Amino acid sequence: MPPPDVLELVQALPTSGARAAATFILNGRQFIAIPQLARDIAGVPSGMNLGDSDVDLIIYRLNDASLFEEFQRLPVPGGEDAEFFSIGGRHFLATASLRTGKGPYNMVENVSSAIWEWQDGKFVEFQRIPTFAAKQWRYFTIEGRSFLALAQGVTLPGITTRIPPESVIYEWDASSSSFVRFQTVPSGWGYNWLHFSLAGHDFLAYADQEMPSVILRWENGKFEYFQDLEGALGRAFCFIETEIESLLAFANIADDTLLYAWDGKKFQIRQRLKGPGGREFALVKHAEDSYLILVRFITGTRQAPKTDLQSTIYRLVDGFLEEVLAFPTFGATDCSIMTVKDETWLVVCESLDKDQNFRVDTHIYRFNPQPAIALFRVPRAVPSVHSQRHQSWNPASHIFVCKDLSVPTARCDE
Numbered sequence: 001m002p003p004p005d006v007l008e009l010v011q012a013l014p015t016s017g018a019r020a021a022a023t024f025i026l027n028g029r030q031f032i033a034i035p036q037l038a039r040d041i042a043g044v045p046s047g048m049n050l051g052d053s054d055v056d057l058i059i060y061r062l063n064d065a066s067l068f069e070e071f072q073r074l075p076v077p078g079g080e081d082a083e084f085f086s087i088g089g090r091h092f093l094a095t096a097s098l099r100t101g102k103g104p105y106n107m108v109e110n111v112s113s114a115i116w117e118w119q120d121g122k123f124v125e126f127q128r129i130p131t132f133a134a135k136q137w138r139y140f141t142i143e144g145r146s147f148l149a150l151a152q153g154v155t156l157p158g159i160t161t162r163i164p165p166e167s168v169i170y171e172w173d174a175s176s177s178s179f180v181r182f183q184t185v186p187s188g189w190g191y192n193w194l195h196f197s198l199a200g201h202d203f204l205a206y207a208d209q210e211m212p213s214v215i216l217r218w219e220n221g222k223f224e225y226f227q228d229l230e231g232a233l234g235r236a237f238c239f240i241e242t243e244i245e246s247l248l249a250f251a252n253i254a255d256d257t258l259l260y261a262w263d264g265k266k267f268q269i270r271q272r273l274k275g276p277g278g279r280e281f282a283l284v285k286h287a288e289d290s291y292l293i294l295v296r297f298i299t300g301t302r303q304a305p306k307t308d309l310q311s312t313i314y315r316l317v318d319g320f321l322e323e324v325l326a327f328p329t330f331g332a333t334d335c336s337i338m339t340v341k342d343e344t345w346l347v348v349c350e351s352l353d354k355d356q357n358f359r360v361d362t363h364i365y366r367f368n369p370q371p372a373i374a375l376f377r378v379p380r381a382v383p384s385v386h387s388q389r390h391q392s393w394n395p396a397s398h399i400f401v402c403k404d405l406s407v408p409t410a411r412c413d414e
Contacts (some may be wrong), residue, residue, distance in 0.1 A: 005314075006325055008366040010345060013060060016040070017051065017358035018349040020136075023338040026091060026118060028355065030062040030338060031071065032347060035079025035095060038358050041102060046356040048298075048305060048331075053078040058121070066340065068364070085139035086189055087146050087172055091118035092126065094148060097200055108161040115148075115179065116263055116375035127178055132375065133189075140195035141216055141360040142202045142214055146172035148179050151190035155210045167206065169223065183222055187211060194237035198246050198262060205248070207234030213250065215267070226236040227266050235280040238281035238292060238409075245319060249292060251278030257294060259321055260394045271320055277309050282335040284344060285371045290316040291324075295332035295348060300319075322384035322390050330360050337367075344368075347389065 017037035022030050036058065042050065057076035060068035074080075078099035085092055093116045099105045113134045116125035133154035140147055153165035167190040171182040178350030188210025195204050202218040213234030216223040231252040240247040246262040257278040260267035277296035285290040292314045298305035303404070311329045314321035331352030338345050344367040349361040 005366075005369055007346070008119075008368060010366050011059075012363050013068060014155070015058065015351075015360070016055060017351045018333065018360070018362045019079055020081045020334045021347040021349050021362065022082035022084050022093070023336045023347060026290070030340060031070060031084075032299075032336075032360060033082040033084065033093060033095075034058050034060070034349065035076050036084050037078055037080065037098065037351065038102075038105075039213055040357050040359055044103070046358075047303075048352055048356050050103075050356075051105075051106045053099045055079065057082060057086075069370075072312045074114075074116060074123060077101075078111075080134060081136040081270060083137040083139050083148075085146075085148075092116065092147045093123055094137040094139070096137055096150070096152075097131065098133055098135065102319075107159060107255065108163075113137075117390060130163050132161045132165055135191050136193060138195065140204075142195075147182065148172070149193045149195075149204065151187070151206070151208075153187045153190045154326040155188045161394060166385045167208075170206075173267075185189055185216070185223070186359070187237070190337055191234060196239040196248075198239075201263070205229075205237045207236060207250075207252075209233045213221065213252070218397075225269040226345045228271065229258070229260070229267075231258060235278060235297075236280045238283055240283060240290060240316065241321075242290070244268055247319070248317075249281055251281065251293075251319075253293060253297060254280060255275055257412070261319065273312075273314070273321060273323075280334045282337050282346065284337055284367060285370070286344065286367075289369065291316060291369055292316065292321055293335050293346065295335045297331055297333055298352070300355065305331075305352070305356065306354075307340035307356070308354045311335075311348070313369075330354065 016039040018034050022033040033080050036055045037056045039055050041052050054077045056073035056081050059072040062072035063069050076095045078097045080098045081096040083094045091341045097113045099107045112128045113131040115127045116123040126155035131152050134152045138149045148166045166184040167187040169183045173180045187208050192207035196398045204216040207213045214227045215227045233252045233254040235251045235253050238249040245300040250259040256275040259271040261270040277299045277392040282293040295311040296309040298307050300306045303330045307330050310311040310326040313325040315324045330350045333351045334349040336347045346367045347364050351361050
């Protein structure tokens with residue numbers, strides 16, 4: 001009997017311009033919250049900077065048949081991100097709105113992002129925060145304090161705002177039961193955060209499109225500059241800790257993804273993963289192996305993007321990332337891991353087809369890595385984008401298989 005498929009399609013969720021997948025468990029049930037950027041407008045030309053931004057975030061819940069079904073919709077126009085977290089037994093979902101409206105859309109007037117709280121079996125609005133081109137929330141704790149970092153701001157011709165464009169770190173204030181401003185971070189076009197602990201310190205990595213992406217370090221009760229990262233148009237990070245060392249993957253959409261290694265004082269570049277378009281990561285630990293999943297968004301320009309790209313799964317081998325699988329995606333924006341009945345499931349958000357239409361399914365795969373073997377994709381025809389928008393993908397046309405090889409795989413160089 002042949003080994004199981006590495007990526008086995010479980011379900012395709014109907015989404016439009018999906019930008020993130022926040023997976024979480026509440027009351028023993030598995031949920032996915034998917035913010036949507038926009039929907040297509042009939043009879044109007046398509047384009048990644050067009051469309052109707054007044055769309056909902058969709059929350060899906062896993063049913064008894066192990067399939068996700070729609071549970072709740074939240075008004076999150078121009079949705080970019082969702083972050084689930086809990087404080088003192090209370091459960092929250094922070095959502096980021098980039099824009100509102102259509103023809104043209106609006107990024108500066110009356111745009112705000114909402115934090116929702118779980119009450120009586122559903123999410124209700126808890127706090128609304130004025131934002132400018134909000135991209136991502138990231139929740140973390142340091143020394144018993146709860147923080148919520150917002151990446152925001154944009155640099156585009158003709159766009160100005162009354163809202164300060166800096167990215168902002170908020171802190172939970174128990175006395176007012178709300179999030180209050182704690183610290184700002186200089187930004188030109190904020191995209192992403194990652195908190196991690198290393199060598200007795202807390203670090204906060206910040207990705208920016210227009211300014212250098214940086215690592216901040218918690219010192220004397222605040223975040224201070226620690227290190228610049230190479231590469232423009234920063235998108236995302238992933239911290240990988242092994243028994244012998246600490247690594248940091250950094251994606252920037254314009255160039256190679258970089259793998260940094262901690263030398264005891266700073267991060268130094270160890271490896272370049274060739275190819276632009278990197279947008280987001282997921283880390284999977286399976287048996288004794290670690291796998292890094294990198295999804296790719298677009299290459300080219302915002303006016304003429306190429307969205308049908310190959311996203312990649314890497315395996316960490318002796319401190320380097322080896323490419324073991326490439327799989328097709330359309331404008332992939334996020335990937336998240338969850339455990340369902342002792343299985344690892346991968347959620348991949350896809351947001352833009354090759355004709356710049358927003359209506360692209362989000363796909364859920366069962367992830368079946370095989371230790372110590374090389375993986376490759378059997379060449380098969382991928383369903384047309386048109387058929388994809390009207391029906392779920394057929395697993396038979398999206399097959400990945402494993403095969404033992406005597407020759408080891410070659411090491412590799414938003």
